[in-house]
Amino acid sequence: MNAKVSAASTNSKRVNKSAIQPRRMDFRFDPDMPRYWFDGDQFKTVLLTALSCTFPEGERFFVRSVRHYQPTLKSEQLKEEVKGFIGQEAHHGNEHEVFNALMQKKGIPTRKVEEFVYKGIRWQEKRMSPERRLAKTCALEHFTAMLAEVMLENPDFLKGMHKDMLPLWMWHAVEESEHKSVAFDVYQEQVGDYWTRTSEMALTTVEFIGFTIFHYFQLRAEMDDTRDWKSIAKGWNWLLGSPGFLRKLGPAYLAYYKRDFHPAKRDKRHLREKGLQTLASLLKRPELLGAAA
Ligand SMILES: [Fe+2]
């Protein structure tokens, strides 16, 4: 295992009074890892790298959107959960930046996409109300939680992933599932408007799918090898055909439009516990098991 953690990261002290505790990782990825770290596959590697390029600034946007409401929060429990949410998202952004920098060195132009995402989010953010920013955060948190739970539920999804990459995605997936209700609860307490929440989800769906595909092409445009059509065909089948991981998200996605939707209704605690066990054994850090939420 080359994904190492620093001594400081073994410190598991609680930083807020909720079940949502940030876990510091400080991954050190093997610089000799192959460029196509996901099953040796061009499509799957570039697609997940495209997603990773959106994480650093995307997650900072989530933090700013939620933080806006911190001073007016009423629920003491939620105040603590928000602290946990902010801590977890801050760590995710930092770790994905390290990973993205490694991909840049391997000839996948992540810096360009990170800068594009940074400018795009800042541009959009200035033009949105705090309510819309929070509704967009809830929508994107629903996407990240669904994707995270697909990873946790289907060990096959991560099959063939390089051993240094597995802990990064597993850790992120566990914590996305853990804090999936926080932004939503802030929204329900502070805004609560059904139309704003669902119309923002509809808009965000188009943006999320459109920009993920666009970032994929941005990355591929400056890479020095030829397009692997076989990998693309296999990849689309992997997402939409058989096993069709994306296709299977349909019901969970549509549930968001119900008036009584709540992220916690999809109880995935057992998956998080399993994910943490895998993570603890991959990293040889048994103390991670004590931090299950
Ligand atoms: Fe995150």
Ligand SMILES: [Fe+2]
């Ligand atoms: Fe999140």
